[in-house]
Amino acid sequence: SQQGEEDPQALSIQEGENATMNCSYKTSINNLQWYRQNSGRGLVHLILIRSNEREKHSGRLRVTLDTSKKSSSLLITASRAADTASYFCASFSYNNNDMRFGAGTRLTVKP
């Protein structure tokens, strides 16, 4: 079964706007990662945040982690049409060495 939930399930915005996606997970983790998937393709790693970190930036991406609420958010600033894809969070625990993915948010950025 999926580890967590992503919210919203689908998001449609105009180019230049910011996109925020949220993710919740169920068990304790060592890190949480965000991946992107274009239609019909494999997943591409975007960013990793460790359990002792609260915020991390990479280019136009900003990730936050709240371990007390078991939740994370991904913010994409100044979105572009090329950002259109599905975005998945994945929680990772050293206990079982596997990643648990959420159901994903399908982002559409209109030009």
Next chain:
Amino acid sequence: GAGVSQSPRYKVAKRGQDVALRCDPISGHVSLFWYQQALGQGPEFLTYFQNEAQLDKSGLPSDRFFAERPEGSVSTLKIQRTQQEDSAVYLCASSLRERPITQYFGPGTRLTVL
């Protein structure tokens, strides 16, 4: 260098047929994972190898599913007596170290069982 490759990219099988899906990980990567992704869902963990050892197969949905990585490189996921509910995209990922922090995914094999 080359990324993770999977073959075939698409497979159509009649219910009851056996299928074999291949994954070529990035050269030198120790860890290899298989995931099943249903339409509109996130990937679900199937099994994990560290070199040739299958350390976790808790995600395999039934005993019809079998995975191997005999020489610690290429891996094959075999599904026997396929059922319609096996229709999904099967993703393979590899990671450099024993603790697979960042995984590199292949493009997947889309299996359709008629």
